[in-house]
Amino acid sequence: MQLPLSWIRDYVKPKQSVEKLAELLTLTGTEVERVEKRVAKFSGVVVGEVQTVIKHPAADRLKVTKVIVKEKQAEPLTIVCGAPNVRPGMAVPVALPGATLANGQTLEAATIRGVESQGMLCAPDELGLGDDHAGILALGPGVKLGTPLEQALALNDTIIHLELTLNRSDCFSVQGIAREIAAVTKTPFKPHVVKLTEKGRPAKGTLNIRIKHRAICSRYVGRLVRNVKVGPSPQWLVNRLEAAGVRPLNNVVDVTNYVMLCLGQPIHAFDARQVKGHSVVVRWARKGEKLQLLDGSTQALTTTIPVIADSEKPLAVAAIMGGEHSGVTEKTTTVIIESATFDPVVIRKASQQLRVRTEASHRHEKEPDPAMVEAAADYAAQLLAELAGGEVAKGRIEAGKAPPAPRAIPFKLADAAALLGVPVAERRARELLTRLGCTVKTGKSQWAVTPPSWRNDLRIPEDLTEEIGRLTGYNTFPKTLLAGPRTPSVLPSSLALERLVRDRLASAGFHEALTYPWYGQHQRAAFGLNGPHLELLKPLSQDQQYLRQSHVPRLTEAVVKNLPRNDELRLFELGSIFVPDGKVLREDRVLAVVALAPEAYRELRGVLETLAAAGGIELKQIIGEHDTSFLAGATRVATITPFSAPQARRHKIRSKHPYAALELSLTGLGQHWIEQTDFRPFSNYPAVQRDVAFWLPAGTAYGPIHEALTSLDPLLTTLELFDVFTKADRRSYAVRLTFQADDRTLTADEVEAVLGRVHTILADHGAELRL
Amino acid sequence: MPPSIEQLKREALAALAAVQSPPALEAFEHRYLGRKGKISAALRSVGQLAEADRQRVGAAANALRQELIAAVEEKREELAPDGAAPRDDVTVPGLPPRRGSLHPLTLFMRTMEDIWRSMGFSFHQGPDLETDWYNFSGLNIPPHHPARDIQDTFYLKGHPKHVLRTHISTVQLRAAERQSPPFRVVEFGRVYRHEATDASHEAAYFECEGLAVDRHVRVTDLIGTLTTFLETLFDRKLQIRVRPHYYPFVEPGMDLDMACFFCGGQGCGICGQAGWLEMMGSGMIHPKVLRHMKLDPATWSGFAWGMGVDRLAMFYYRYADIRLAHSGDLRFLEQFN
Numbered sequence A: 001m002q003l004p005l006s007w008i009r010d011y012v013k014p015k016q017s018v019e020k021l022a023e024l025l026t027l028t029g030t031e032v033e034r035v036e037k038r039v040a041k042f043s044g045v046v047v048g049e050v051q052t053v054i055k056h057p058a059a060d061r062l063k064v065t066k067v068i069v070k071e072k073q074a075e076p077l078t079i080v081c082g083a084p085n086v087r088p089g090m091a092v093p094v095a096l097p098g099a100t101l102a103n104g105q106t107l108e109a110a111t112i113r114g115v116e117s118q119g120m121l122c123a124p125d126e127l128g129l130g131d132d133h134a135g136i137l138a139l140g141p142g143v144k145l146g147t148p149l150e151q152a153l154a155l156n157d158t159i160i161h162l163e164l165t166l167n168r169s170d171c172f173s174v175q176g177i178a179r180e181i182a183a184v185t186k187t188p189f190k191p192h193v194v195k196l197t198e199k200g201r202p203a204k205g206t207l208n209i210r211i212k213h214r215a216i217c218s219r220y221v222g223r224l225v226r227n228v229k230v231g232p233s234p235q236w237l238v239n240r241l242e243a244a245g246v247r248p249l250n251n252v253v254d255v256t257n258y259v260m261l262c263l264g265q266p267i268h269a270f271d272a273r274q275v276k277g278h279s280v281v282v283r284w285a286r287k288g289e290k291l292q293l294l295d296g297s298t299q300a301l302t303t304t305i306p307v308i309a310d311s312e313k314p315l316a317v318a319a320i321m322g323g324e325h326s327g328v329t330e331k332t333t334t335v336i337i338e339s340a341t342f343d344p345v346v347i348r349k350a351s352q353q354l355r356v357r358t359e360a361s362h363r364h365e366k367e368p369d370p371a372m373v374e375a376a377a378d379y380a381a382q383l384l385a386e387l388a389g390g391e392v393a394k395g396r397i398e399a400g401k402a403p404p405a406p407r408a409i410p411f412k413l414a415d416a417a418a419l420l421g422v423p424v425a426e427r428r429a430r431e432l433l434t435r436l437g438c439t440v441k442t443g444k445s446q447w448a449v450t451p452p453s454w455r456n457d458l459r460i461p462e463d464l465t466e467e468i469g470r471l472t473g474y475n476t477f478p479k480t481l482l483a484g485p486r487t488p489s490v491l492p493s494s495l496a497l498e499r500l501v502r503d504r505l506a507s508a509g510f511h512e513a514l515t516y517p518w519y520g521q522h523q524r525a526a527f528g529l530n531g532p533h534l535e536l537l538k539p540l541s542q543d544q545q546y547l548r549q550s551h552v553p554r555l556t557e558a559v560v561k562n563l564p565r566n567d568e569l570r571l572f573e574l575g576s577i578f579v580p581d582g583k584v585l586r587e588d589r590v591l592a593v594v595a596l597a598p599e600a601y602r603e604l605r606g607v608l609e610t611l612a613a614a615g616g617i618e619l620k621q622i623i624g625e626h627d628t629s630f631l632a633g634a635t636r637v638a639t640i641t642p643f644s645a646p647q648a649r650r651h652k653i654r655s656k657h658p659y660a661a662l663e664l665s666l667t668g669l670g671q672h673w674i675e676q677t678d679f680r681p682f683s684n685y686p687a688v689q690r691d692v693a694f695w696l697p698a699g700t701a702y703g704p705i706h707e708a709l710t711s712l713d714p715l716l717t718t719l720e721l722f723d724v725f726t727k728a729d730r731r732s733y734a735v736r737l738t739f740q741a742d743d744r745t746l747t748a749d750e751v752e753a754v755l756g757r758v759h760t761i762l763a764d765h766g767a768e769l770r771l
Numbered sequence B: 001m002p003p004s005i006e007q008l009k010r011e012a013l014a015a016l017a018a019v020q021s022p023p024a025l026e027a028f029e030h031r032y033l034g035r036k037g038k039i040s041a042a043l044r045s046v047g048q049l050a051e052a053d054r055q056r057v058g059a060a061a062n063a064l065r066q067e068l069i070a071a072v073e074e075k076r077e078e079l080a081p082d083g084a085a086p087r088d089d090v091t092v093p094g095l096p097p098r099r100g101s102l103h104p105l106t107l108f109m110r111t112m113e114d115i116w117r118s119m120g121f122s123f124h125q126g127p128d129l130e131t132d133w134y135n136f137s138g139l140n141i142p143p144h145h146p147a148r149d150i151q152d153t154f155y156l157k158g159h160p161k162h163v164l165r166t167h168i169s170t171v172q173l174r175a176a177e178r179q180s181p182p183f184r185v186v187e188f189g190r191v192y193r194h195e196a197t198d199a200s201h202e203a204a205y206f207e208c209e210g211l212a213v214d215r216h217v218r219v220t221d222l223i224g225t226l227t228t229f230l231e232t233l234f235d236r237k238l239q240i241r242v243r244p245h246y247y248p249f250v251e252p253g254m255d256l257d258m259a260c261f262f263c264g265g266q267g268c269g270i271c272g273q274a275g276w277l278e279m280m281g282s283g284m285i286h287p288k289v290l291r292h293m294k295l296d297p298a299t300w301s302g303f304a305w306g307m308g309v310d311r312l313a314m315f316y317y318r319y320a321d322i323r324l325a326h327s328g329d330l331r332f333l334e335q336f337n
């Protein structure tokens, strides 16, 4: 919200500079986003009135005007002008000789096509008021001739831009901010006083108001204003609305906006002619009812939409927006002013259902001060009388009951001091709460504090504690540390495992990446992710529609992105995947590792095997059509997908290296993980190494040989495949075997005996020894 | 040792003793240890022996091979003229070891984790998919509370009771289910906001939230703890200010600001001319929330705070586009390790 300081100063006159004031407001919880100081970009321009307009004798497009810049000026100024909108009686900005315009140009008297022009009528752009150059700026009524224009337009004002919090409904108005300023600066607040003169027949009898459905509205107040002349608003009102960021329209609509901004209570104006049966009813809409709103849209109403209706049809969606039909037009003469207290939740639901939010609806959602209902209706009536020549009918028409006065909050000063951590003097607490408008009834150990009608956010003792805290200033508080006992901080096992996994991968040359947790149909199809996915109701875009079940699609995109600068790539990501499991929504922590490297598959398998070994987990391999999975116990915990060259190319990976991806469920791994903390003794006797190399026909798997050798003999402690190459239709494997005993030095015979059995196994598997 | 091998050994050792020059040594290696050398020939011929002899002879040949290799190395040393070998070029640059990297946000979160641990906070990990209760209602944001507006929630098709958590304040209720006070808990995790992304806005980002519950926890503890945390994190005295703010789940609620690093408080584009950067939201846990934790507000009080990790990391590492974290670009990922 933005408000001009000059308006606020109607109600409070703080001594502080605006900067200091902004800081004080911010530090007490009313955040000032910025202070905008407006300065006129011109000088020497005054308010004038056009008397006559005639055609220029020597130029078709030009006009010669007579303009006065003071009352009863004997010799009007002659000014040549080319604007199409200039006409007699118009109030206009007149730049006199010597004036400086927005572009820095200094004006001098000049002869234009033989006519001497004693000044210039200005368009908005020439004054630096926007870029409109279509015509002369038309000033509103009520401006004194000769007034410097910057004064008439209140241009040298300061606008305060506020970032308000939801709970402080009272601050969404000039009066509310003024009251807050008064409280934080200890300056007197001057409440708004309505001065209303009533005239003519009483409103009661002319109009009936009925609240049919109490759930919508607790209190409805109407005023009737007759003989209204709809027209432009006076300049001062236009200035204030514009400074508050509201576009002026006509005097009636402007008055409703002005009163809302001023007092915080939304106001609506109906054209009385369009209200059938002299009756205004607050009720739920009926099925099938339709209403064209002021914004031009037509809404099909349902029984959950609250409306203001006449005897026949809806006139407005209550508290949200008026109907086009009953709106104020130039022909309107009698106006019905509505000021009411609506149920915030009803309004909020309706606003969401219709997808219509207005300044009025968002104020009603926050429950504006119910005590302002009458004052706002009266003030609007007063302004219509003053600015639109209206006659205010005697009396208000009222329905419903004012909500009960706020209840007293039991308050213990000792509790407040304990929560804040600073001592709070009794007198000071009382003074602060009183300053905010609370009524304080002190007692021995407990006070009764009644908040003012406008502070519906004050409900529990802690709310009052906050008021004392914020007005005292948190920045004056000492800083302390928690006094209580401390227990040792231990990472939960799931987080410890994630830390271990990340560290191992990073130290093994893999780079951690982070990708978005969603993808679209395209990625699902490309990576064969065909299972049911969780789908977002309103995704940010089509390719962010599904919650991921794999990190690989996005990691692959990262690989492609980095490819121009890298020959080999190794990336990993650790994060959640989301799987609908019937009604249960499963969330797994998953590690994905991708490698684009000469031995991509073996690297990933190595990562998997060493991780599993670290947790004492034995993996069992299952070979699928396109990938291979690994079981821990009976649970599938990992999958490795080696991409074929054409597949990789389809994913836009152009490289001489193979591409592969590992996906490992840490949730699954964690369930089988056994922390390896016991010492494992090692042998102090020498180890003997032997290399064996052999051929296998292409297409014969090496895995079974490896498995058979691994469990062959306790003396054969490790075997390492260290060289593989293909030649014609055979593939060569070289394996280094290490023999060692725990309790003795092995003899050559012992080693040879095992080696002999190795040869037998090789022969059984169709291997041909290489020498 | 079988006689054939014994003989081979004698012959080889004699030949080696006669070697006087590096070329001669090379010739010796070729003759005895080469692929077609005498030892290999001996090993090959093992196949023709009787089954009983094979292993014995093979082992002896293998042993002899090892022995000769060692002897050759010794001879090589002997023959090398002292200091005559050209010195290695020590001016060449080093060969970097292959190393990977942890994501800058991971590193940053670990830095923060370490500080919280040192201050006695333990860790919690909750789900990203949350129910309405943990994300909203339990935190004093009932249905149709205006505060639900500013949360820009992601909802799921067909699962109306779930949301992607919009903040990690969910830890307040979840942590209390696992332990009884006094406790100090922190959670780091991802949160989701339905928001168009740009240089300073993300739709999926990380938050860190924590809480401390005990008898007599005070606002001054909150201010002191969070100030200590920030000063430890940035490793210097900081200008910090506390500003009252509204969050439905705390009372009183407040924001912590730090004087802008970039302009020193003068006002710049990064701080929106304010001179201050908002670091975190915080407050004393609302009595309603305490009751939802099954704690009696008359006995227990606590404070909670939350902060955006990605945003804070931008200040910490001094980069200007929040989306870099999700860019997958190695030039970013490798930095800071």
Ligand SMILES: [Zn+2]
Pocket (backbone or CB within 6 Å): B260, B261, B262, B263, B264, B265, B266, B267, B268, B269, B270, B271, B272, B273, B275, B276
């Ligand atoms: Zn700055």
